[in-house]
Amino acid sequence: MPAASRSDHHPLVRKLESIFTLTDDERQAVLDLPMQVAVIEEDQDIVREGNRPSRSFAILNGFTCTYKMTGDGKRQIVAFCIPGDMPDVQSLHLKVLDISVATLTKCSVGFVTHEALWDLCMRHPRITAAFWRETLVEGAAFREWILNVGRREAYHRMAHILCELLVRLRAVALAEDHVCDLPITQVEFADALGISTVHVNRVLQELRADGLIETKGTRLIIPDWERLKQAGDFDETYLHLKQGGAAA
Structure with a gap:
């Protein structure tokens, strides 16, 4: 498949391009990320609150949710995640996860080491800006969810x-x-x-x-x-x- 076509169909590129314009070189750099792809069955935790991960993951196929648990075991889903999302990218900076991410369907996920993500961001500052923008959009969505549930x-x-x-x-x-x-x-x-x-x-x-x-x-x-x-x-x-x- 030609590079342009592959980039058009790659979930992570599609997601970043929905909020930020990437150059051809930047798209290729995202495509070149070394990903360890895993298939995870539905209703399984991918990461858990309290984990100290050394890698982040992108959803390549399927649906997941980000959630928190009360002390007595009640779950509050705080986001639904779709292909292209990186639900735990904050672990690149926040070393202890304060959320859990679970599969809602059978999913393909691509794990990328923090070392590889840091290297990508150092070589391509605009991709750093794209990830920053994505975390800001995620924060805006959280605020809207609070309004939705609360009012x-x-x-x-x-x-x-x-x-x-x-x-x-x-x-x-x-x-x-x-x-x-x-x-x-x-x-x-x-x-x-x-x-x-x-x-x-x-x-x-x-x-x-x-x-x-x-x-x-x-x-x-x-x-x-x-x-x-x-x-x-x-x-x-x-x-x-x-x-x-x-x-x-």
Whole structure:
């Protein structure tokens, strides 16, 4: 496959390019990162809170979540991660992880040593800026999630998170128009939204009844994007994409 085509299809390049313009040399440098690729089954921790990793990883295929646990064993999902994301890149600077990352589906992940990432950043300062921008966008998303869980009713929380996921998937070419594969269970949505699984089921039924979403297995179809955005009070500005991920 020609280099340009390979870079266009590499998840990490796609993700960085959704928020930052890379030169051809920078794309190639990302492609040349020495990655140890591993396949990890669903519902497995990739890294855990308290770990002191010597490498970070990029999601190449599949979905993961970043989460925290309460003292009595309740899980709060604080982010859903999709191909191209590097959920633990902060471990390059913060030596002890304060989050855990688990697979939601069977995943392919590419592990890169911190030494290799430091070398990449030293040779390509603009790639350092791209990673910095990515961590800032991640922080903006955390703030939006706090608002979503803390101040919106369950119906609007769900509408908002569905909007976010569609926009992010479109940005890395994993959604067509307003249709995407979304293999997230009701239990996982419950852990992200801070409500019960029964409540998640009820909210999804209401969104379907109102004509805002359709589901076919893991397939999400959004027949009325503007109404879903309105229901979720959704403004994609906080994702800081180069182009609107879900623009009509």
